[in-house]
Amino acid sequence: MAAPPLGVFLMLRRMSLTADVLAHGILPGVAAGFLVAGLSLPAMAFGGLVAGLLVAVGAGALSRATGGREDASLAALYLVALAAGVAMVSMRGGAVELTNLLFGSVLGVDDGALLLMAGAASLTLLALALAWRPLVLECFDPNFAAAVGARGAGWHLGFLGLVVLNLLAAFQALGTLMAVGLMMLPAIAARHWARQVGGMAYASVAIAMVASAAGLLLSFHADVPAGPAVVLCAGLAWLVSVVAGPVDGLLARLVRRRHLAG
Numbered sequence: 001m002a003a004p005p006l007g008v009f010l011m012l013r014r015m016s017l018t019a020d021v022l023a024h025g026i027l028p029g030v031a032a033g034f035l036v037a038g039l040s041l042p043a044m045a046f047g048g049l050v051a052g053l054l055v056a057v058g059a060g061a062l063s064r065a066t067g068g069r070e071d072a073s074l075a076a077l078y079l080v081a082l083a084a085g086v087a088m089v090s091m092r093g094g095a096v097e098l099t100n101l102l103f104g105s106v107l108g109v110d111d112g113a114l115l116l117m118a119g120a121a122s123l124t125l126l127a128l129a130l131a132w133r134p135l136v137l138e139c140f141d142p143n144f145a146a147a148v149g150a151r152g153a154g155w156h157l158g159f160l161g162l163v164v165l166n167l168l169a170a171f172q173a174l175g176t177l178m179a180v181g182l183m184m185l186p187a188i189a190a191r192h193w194a195r196q197v198g199g200m201a202y203a204s205v206a207i208a209m210v211a212s213a214a215g216l217l218l219s220f221h222a223d224v225p226a227g228p229a230v231v232l233c234a235g236l237a238w239l240v241s242v243v244a245g246p247v248d249g250l251l252a253r254l255v256r257r258r259h260l261a262g
Contacts, residue, residue: 002124003166003179004204007187008197009159012139016184021078022160023167023180025055027085030101030171035092041112045168052164055081057157085176104175106216106226113172120169124162131155136197174227181231182208189238192245207237 010016029051033043055077089101100108128135134155163183170179190203215230222229243250 001205001209002121002128003170003183004186004190004208005128005201006124006159006163006166007183007185008190008200008204009135009139010163010184011187011191012197016188018074018160019163019167019180019183021074022052022056022164023176024078024082024085026052026081026164026168026171027101027176028081028088030176031085031088034101035088041110041116041172045116048168048171049164051081052168053161056160056164100175101171102175102177103225104171104173104178104227106173106219109173117169117173120165124166127158127162131158135159139197174230178227178231181227181234182212185231185234185238186211189234189241189245192241192247192249195247207241208234211237 007016007019010019026048029047029049030044031047032051033040033045033047036047037043055074058077085101138155166183167176167179170182174182186204186207187200189207190200193203194200211234212230215233216226218224218233219226219229241249246252
């Protein structure tokens with residue numbers, strides 16, 4: 001319920017790949033928590049939150065300090081973070097622990113993980129309710145937002161913090177590699193079902209809920225990992241949206257062209 005609306009704003013701000021970078025960026029922190037306390041959710045969650053925020057803030061700081069592009073700094077940090085996380089987990093754990101961290105395990109979701117998800121979702125929805133207008137303004141007219149004193153940098157950092165929090169909440173169920181799929185694929189699909197930002201947010205949540213239920217059923221009956229199954233179902237929803245969506249879908253464009261030709 002909380003991650004897809006964040007994905008909508010990432011898509012509108014042309015930062016879709018940023019979520020993937022942050023998802024990989026939390027891995028060293030999760031691995032550090034694992035090395036210190038084993039499979040302890042509070043330790044891994046705290047480590048992942050710190051690592052994700054460092055990647056989010058560090059990329060912007062590096063780009064400003066060196067004059068380079070922020071996406072290049074994000075790419076460099078993402079590659080280093082992914083390699084470091086895998087190496088750290090391999091130092092103490094085996095293939096099973098590494099697979100669970102990267103791809104998640106629905107059977108590993110306990111009461112603590114559910115409370116973390118519920119808390120992250122509640123906090124995110126409340127924050128979006130407060131920050132909705134500044135975020136929309138930043139997406140469509142950042143110059144006007146700066147002129148009226150909207151404090152875009154502060155909203156931007158807060159928004160990235162929410163992205164990190166949601167990726168962190170989802171990693172135990174979907175893994176650090178798959179969590180971003182449930183954030184971005186429903187959001188990208190939603191743009192074919194609505195033109196307004198609010199409509200996109202509602203559509204993205206509906207698509208994510210259907211994809212989650214369908215993915216869990218697919219995982220159970222086909223005996224495949226839950227994380228990839230959920231993301232595959234979200235990907236199928238995106239393909240259906242691209243073809244049949246009323247807003248810039250392939251069929252809608254074809255009908256419009258025939259109407260204009262007639």
